[in-house]
Amino acid sequence: MEALLLLNIYHERSHENAGLQAVDLFCWGIFRKYEKDETDWYDVYRNMIVFETEYLR
Numbered sequence: 001m002e003a004l005l006l007l008n009i010y011h012e013r014s015h016e017n018a019g020l021q022a023v024d025l026f027c028w029g030i031f032r033k034y035e036k037d038e039t040d041w042y043d044v045y046r047n048m049i050v051f052e053t054e055y056l057r
Contacts, residue, residue: 025041026045028041029041029042029044029045030042034054
């Protein structure tokens with residue numbers, strides 16, 4: 001018997017959603033670390049990261 005899972009995906013703008021805005025900020029720090037070798041923002045929350053791996057170098 002197959003289970004049916006309904007999934008709704010909503011596209012929101014980060015300036016309209018505070019939670020999404022926070023996630024964008026942390027993702028920006030990760031992007032800057034790997035793409036620009038700049039870790040100023042990443043270093044602020046580095047000690048809170050439990051697991052980190054680089055995917056598809």
